[in-house]
Amino acid sequence: MKKIRSVLVFLICVTALISADQIQTHPEQSSVYICDSTGATKYHLTSNCRGLNACDHKVIKVTKQEAYNKGKKELCGWED
Numbered sequence: 001m002k003k004i005r006s007v008l009v010f011l012i013c014v015t016a017l018i019s020a021d022q023i024q025t026h027p028e029q030s031s032v033y034i035c036d037s038t039g040a041t042k043y044h045l046t047s048n049c050r051g052l053n054a055c056d057h058k059v060i061k062v063t064k065q066e067a068y069n070k071g072k073k074e075l076c077g078w079e080d
């Protein structure tokens with residue numbers, strides 16, 4: 001009986017870990033839009049942001065981490 005209980009606890013822990021992982025990798029929470037230009041320093045939450053209108057390069061969708069790696073470390077001033 002004790003063994004069954006520990007198996008159940010193990011399963012609950014694994015399920016909790018999997019769902020926590022899904023929340024963290026949710027695309028809408030981690031994706032941002034950036035102007036793929038070396039001069040751009042900001043990232044945007046929407047692809048039709050006013051700040052991206054001035055972009056004369058390609059607007060690309062990346063994760064927040066990728067944006068940071070490309071030097072886009074600040075949220076655009078036009079965002080809410």
Ligand SMILES: [Zn+2]
Nearest residue numbers: 044049051076
């Ligand atoms: Zn913006």
